[in-house]
Amino acid sequence: MEEAVKAALEKIRPMLQRDGGDVELVDVRDGIVTVRLRGACRGCPMSQMTLKNGIEKLLKREVPEVVAVQAAAAE
Secondary structure: OOOHHHHHHHEEEEEEEEEEEEEEEEEEEOOOEEEEEEEEHHOOHHHHHHHHHHHHHHHHHOOOOOEEEEEOOOO
16 A cells, blocks of 8 residues: 555645655555655645645545545654
């Protein structure tokens, strides 16, 4: 499942990078994917929308075993 999640994240990564951001996979456990937003995405007020309406929606569509996506704690 982790490889499928990584492949799906590669599909959304170019959009994030165009805006100066990025996403890093932190963990996949029991259908819950933990990611860390990087660059401009990290402090963006729209980051929760990006996480839920962008990344989570894509991952659930591409990898049906995904039940939720959450942000990792700040470093």
